Amino acid sequence: MADYLFILNPNSGTSIGKNIDSVARAIEAFAKKTDNTSHILFTESPGHASELVRQNKESSPWKAIVAVGGDGTVNEIAQPLLGTAIPVGIIPVGSGNGLARHLKLPLRFDQALNRLFTGQAITIDSGLIDDIPFFCTAGMGFDAYVGQLFSKQATRGLATYVNVSFNAYWTYKPQQFTVDGKKLDAFSLSFANAGQFGNNAWIAPHADLQDGILDQCTISPFPKWFGTSLAYQLFTRQMKPSEYISYQAITETIIQTERPPVIHYDGEPLQLETTRIKVSVRPKSLNIIV
Numbered sequence: 656m657a658d659y660l661f662i663l664n665p666n667s668g669t670s671i672g673k674n675i676d677s678v679a680r681a682i683e684a685f686a687k688k689t690d691n692t693s694h695i696l697f698t699e700s701p702g703h704a705s706e707l708v709r710q711n712k713e714s715s716p717w718k719a720i721v722a723v724g725g726d727g728t729v730n731e732i733a734q735p736l737l738g739t740a741i742p743v744g745i746i747p748v749g750s751g752n753g754l755a756r757h758l759k760l761p762l763r764f765d766q767a768l769n770r771l772f773t774g775q776a777i778t779i780d781s782g783l784i785d786d787i788p789f790f791c792t793a794g795m796g797f798d799a800y801v802g803q804l805f806s807k808q809a810t811r812g813l814a815t816y817v818n819v820s821f822n823a824y825w826t827y828k829p830q831q832f833t834v835d836g837k838k839l840d841a842f843s844l845s846f847a848n849a850g851q852f853g854n855n856a857w858i859a860p861h862a863d864l865q866d867g868i869l870d871q872c873t874i875s876p877f878p879k880w881f882g883t884s885l886a887y888q889l890f891t892r893q894m895k896p897s898e899y900i901s902y903q904a905i906t907e908t909i910i911q912t913e914r915p916p917v918i919h920y921d922g923e924p925l926q927l928e929t930t931r932i933k934v935s936v937r938p939k940s941l942n943i944i945v
């Protein structure tokens with residue numbers, strides 16, 4: 656018998672919002688069947704999941720605090736649990752579910768619940784971008800631009816994401832960055848703790864959540880013909896160093912930009928107010944059920 660706290664984001668993915676009550680009932684029934692106790696809370700706005708964790712994390716010896724949502728919800732729940740013994744659980748009902756996919760967690764709701772109640776906790780690294788924790792990927796350039804456009808759409812889900820990315824591709828202009836003192840033009844600068852953005856878009860196929868490093872992937876400005884090859888490599892987990900793609904294993908890097916950039920952390924876009932951005936890793940800083 657163990658106590659689980661579930662935090663549901665009704666705004667995640669494409670279907671949960673419409674089915675939020677049945678999702679909650681299914682969690683309760685499944686927990687009961689497996690002799691566990693479920694406590695269910697709902698988010699009411701962006702950032703609310705972190706607040707709910709802060710308010711409730713000490714109120715019971717939780718076996719896990721579970722994100723029922725996508726990578727943004729996982730991020731909000733994991734932030735206040737960094738450096739604590741309490742594991743995060745994931746029921747992936749988001750649009751991209753990058754961390755869950757990297758961890759090979761089941762995407763089917765009942766199977767994900769089953770894994771949660773039978774899985775083990777492991778300790779993973781996390782990253783920091785301008786002091787904001789991330790667990791899956793973060794970056795600037797094209798990824799952040801897409802994240803920003805996606806967040807303004809009325810619908811979420813894969814179809815919207817593909818549509819937004821495709822349209823953004825034709826209008827986006829590479830930017831200049833200074834990375835550890837070296838000036839370069841880049842289409843995107845990504846920092847991978849986990850290997851994928853979500854939806855099996857593998858930006859760093861060899862990323863390892865427990866290696867104490869982040870995989871920095873720099874995509875240089877490329878001719879339009881390379882776009883198809885890039886998309887193919889991304890979605891078939893075959894990204895590799897080439898004329899336009901380079902990788903560095905980093906523990907800390909400083910990026911300077913001409914204007915305060917838009918970044919994304921786990922797909923969440925944010926307009927920064929600084930032009931000097933530190934990205935670093937915090938090895939073995941979060942427990943997570945797999």
Ligand SMILES: Nc1ncnc2c1ncn2[C@@H]1O[C@H](COP(=O)(O)OP(=O)(O)OP(=O)(O)O)[C@@H](O)[C@H]1O
Binds near residue numbers: 699
């Ligand atoms: N009650 C709510 N109403 C509106 N927005 C919310 C609410 N609760 C959380 N949010 C916001 O919803 C956004 C999306 O959540 P989340 O990232 O989990 O789903 P997703 O974007 O569909 O999935 P993924 O990140 O895996 O692609 C986050 O920015 C989060 O802060």
